[in-house]
Amino acid sequence: MDQADKNANPLLDFSDLPRFAEIRPEHIGPALDVLLEAAQRAVALVEDPARPATWADTVDTLEQATEPLGRAWGVVGHLSSVADTPALRQAHAENLPRMTEFWSSLGQNLALYEKYKALAASPEYAALSPARKQLLDNELRGFRLGGAELPEDQKPRFAEIQEQQAQLGKAFSDHVLDATNAYSLVIEDPARLAGLPPDTLEAAREAAAKDGKEGWKFTLHFPSYFPVLQYADDRALRQTLYEANVTRASELSPQYGTGQADWDNTANMREQLALRREEARMLGYGSYGEVSLVPKMADSPAEVLRFLDELAAKARPYAERDWAELREFAAKELGLAELAPWDVAYASEKLRQQRYAFSEHEVKQYFPEPKVLEGLFGVVQKLFSVRIAPDEAQTWHKDVRFYRVTSPDGTLLAQFYLDLYAREGKRGGAWMDDARGRRERGDGSVQTPVAYLTCNFSAPVGDKPALFTHDEVITLFHEFGHGLHHMLTQVGELGVSGINGVEWDAVELPSQFMENFCWEYEVLADMTRHVDTGEPLPRALFERMLAAKNFQNGMMTLRQIVFSAFDMHLHTDFDPDGDKSVLELSREINDRIHVVPQYPLSRWPNTFSHIFAGGYAAGYYSYKWAEVLSADVYAAFEEAAQLTGSVLDSETGARYHREILSVGGSRPAMESFTAFRGRPPQIDALLRHGGMAA
Incomplete structure (x- = not known):
């Protein structure tokens, strides 16, 4: 051209x-x-x-x-x-x-x-x-x-299936975004906002003022609604926002004007499942679950379900204890004889504060954005001998920043965009995507990789920097781990460089691996400064955070297993044309696996974008599968720390870079894991890190 x-x-x-x-x-x-x-x-x-x-x-x-x-x-x-x-x-x-x-x-x-x-x-x-x-x-x-x-006469239908699936996936995602954006709740009585942290109130007040309204505006974007569930003393307010959130993109969506019925994803899910089943049968497979696993590490749906069942059995006693403790605490201390779904986050936060004497809001004051980024970049630079510096590029929004990654001698390795804040017109969640991959050209030059790193955190309010919860810091490290996998590859063939060609159930290894550093005091001491006093995170507060690290981890593990098992059953033995609905299947699986009942009004499958709009169909289990790998990989850094005194061990970092990050998808993930660890993966580190080891 x-x-x-x-x-x-x-x-x-x-x-x-x-x-x-x-x-x-x-x-x-x-x-x-x-x-x-x-x-x-x-x-x-x-x-x-x-x-x-x-x-x-x-x-x-x-x-x-x-x-x-x-x-x-x-x-x-x-x-x-x-x-x-x-x-x-x-x-x-x-x-x-x-x-x-x-x-x-x-x-x-x-x-x-x-x-x-x-x-x-x-x-x-x-x-x-x-x-x-x-x-x-x-x-x-x-x-x-x-x-x-396929026979030539079947190919047009197969192509039609792909096109319909693409359109349905986009529509599913649009419905979730529209239903999220359409809802808002303005509260004018300050008494109803008792318990909410000052920064949440300030953001809500600014949001209302932006609309020309008095009071405080809350939306279904996570940084807006979740603090209400976590901190608001007004139980009816918590219920209102909880129900609005769990009924998004369903037949129960709040009546927010014309067109809302068009956002109901119930039929969309069935259509997608029917198309996926048809595709699988055309290719000669018994289910879409089998098709999905062909390019993955796991061999069969049965193997995945067995893995999930074994993990659920190990987690269940811890989850039962978590749930019993929470109900007892809510009844005794909060006067909540019956723990409703909109009480769970609130009661959990109160129990956490009582047991460990800190709140998430208190911790958040130590994580101003500039210091967090400096700390993250410091970890990466120390482990992988690279340099990260601000760079110039056109962006899609004024809040987006751009950086370059170079080798110590200044050679450009990669670049990335960082888009941190939630806003209208931006879908929820956090993700890494590639703008371009690494490729060695015929003339000997190299096309360097470029990544998009996207989150949905609270934006700065007033003259203070954005403050991140510890969970948000973990999310940032997670997405940056994906980014490193993409950016630090040394493979020159585009189809297998970086994350390309990596088995889907191994692709979360580098992201989950990075999360571990958020639980090391030597890392946090360098990446925290109290927004008012400038003090680093006190060691005593860190010890309480560490003690609370696995707070309710049994319950959270079962929740992830419910999502994973629901996804695999949906794509393996569920009949999209049968009498049972997608919602009924979700309830059955929740009842079988989880200790926390599923709320009758909840329509969470209708917003499960990972599997209906995000490429994780019959693959959501890969988060847990890869967690086994990532915990075991991180254990090598813990072992190095016993000798060197630091988990930021550059020698182990160089080996991890060489055997896992740099090779991308150019060899099977199990070979890369074994080359790094010297043996096959073991589940012990995951159970130990999760507080579920005997």
């Missing part, structure tokens, strides 16, 4: 970083016209029977044409998640079908599949690097799962 195209349409400029300040919804269609045409030309070229089945003529040619398409569409998807507008949503919806159609036609392309098979069977294969062999194996598997081996 010529320079004029790039200048006129910022989505066609791949010379460096995305020109976010210039991208408009009207650029999307024209940019995709150009990029799809280029990609289709490359496909036709590679398909040609006269063209040799070599790496350069097949894999390289295809990648050079499809990578810009993926990057441009990635920018569009990213903006949809962080800066949603009606015009952007419409442009995304208009172009989603043709993007889905292109990628599904690529996966079904028998001529391309034959080319890749020919390359794998050629003399050249033996000379390929291990990374290239892994990439080729992944591509062949992708063709099989993409329907390339």
